[in-house]
Amino acid sequence: MRLFKLIASKSGNVVFDDRIEAPSPREAREQMKALLGLQSLTGVVYAITEIPVELIQSIVDARLAEALQRLHSGQPPVSVEQMIRPLASAAVREQLASLRESRIAPDDPPPSSQRFDAFAPAVDQIIGTPTAPKAQRKRTSVTTNGTLVDWKAVKRLYRRTGSIKQSAAQFKLSINSVKARIRREGWSHE
Numbered sequence: 001m002r003l004f005k006l007i008a009s010k011s012g013n014v015v016f017d018d019r020i021e022a023p024s025p026r027e028a029r030e031q032m033k034a035l036l037g038l039q040s041l042t043g044v045v046y047a048i049t050e051i052p053v054e055l056i057q058s059i060v061d062a063r064l065a066e067a068l069q070r071l072h073s074g075q076p077p078v079s080v081e082q083m084i085r086p087l088a089s090a091a092v093r094e095q096l097a098s099l100r101e102s103r104i105a106p107d108d109p110p111p112s113s114q115r116f117d118a119f120a121p122a123v124d125q126i127i128g129t130p131t132a133p134k135a136q137r138k139r140t141s142v143t144t145n146g147t148l149v150d151w152k153a154v155k156r157l158y159r160r161t162g163s164i165k166q167s168a169a170q171f172k173l174s175i176n177s178v179k180a181r182i183r184r185e186g187w188s189h190e
Contacts (some may be wrong), residue, residue: 004028008036008046015044019051149173155187162189 001021006028008016016036022028025048033041149171158167158178168178181187 003051005049005051006032006046008032008041008044010044016046025050147172151181154178154181155185158182158187159189 001023004020004022004025006016006018006020007014016032020028020031022031028048154167154171157170158164161167164175164178164182168175
């Protein structure tokens with residue numbers, strides 16, 4: 001059996017983020033599909049990464065043993081597991097305590113869903129270190145005829161009028177461009 005890390009999203013929302021033990025990536029994918037209760041993975045974007053646990057464990061053990069030997073003036077350390085278990089338990093207790101303190105109150109609105117960023121620093125996400133907020137870029141794009149489109153303005157007009165045709169005509173866009181943006185971003189009219 002091998003260990004795989006699977007991350008899957010559907011419609012921009014993460015629907016699965018876990019580890020699965022399986023003999024092959026195909027079996028891991030099938031287990032994920034079963035856990036999600038899906039007949040097929042159509043519309044699901046996923047990534048499977050094998051986690052070589054034995055290799056990671058041996059590297060960590062060797063590095064810790066080296067560090068401890070230097071620390072203890074050349075004396076061989078006791079087993080690595082005996083040294084790490086108390087430290088890991090303390091770290092887990094601290095993380096749980098901070099989670100309890102920062103949990104959302106019942107009358108707080110639910111957090112807004114965010115698109116999964118595979119290139120975000122994973123260490124910051126795991127440890128919970130605050131990262132600098134990303135600068136909001138203006139929602140503009142260039143059409144095939146070279147004109148600049150302010151999609152926020154298109155969205156405001158669509159929400160006000162409820163008319164795809166009018167919104168497209170006002171900004172000299174094709175109806176299909178506006179329809180695609182409405183579908184992709186889930187706009188609704190008032």
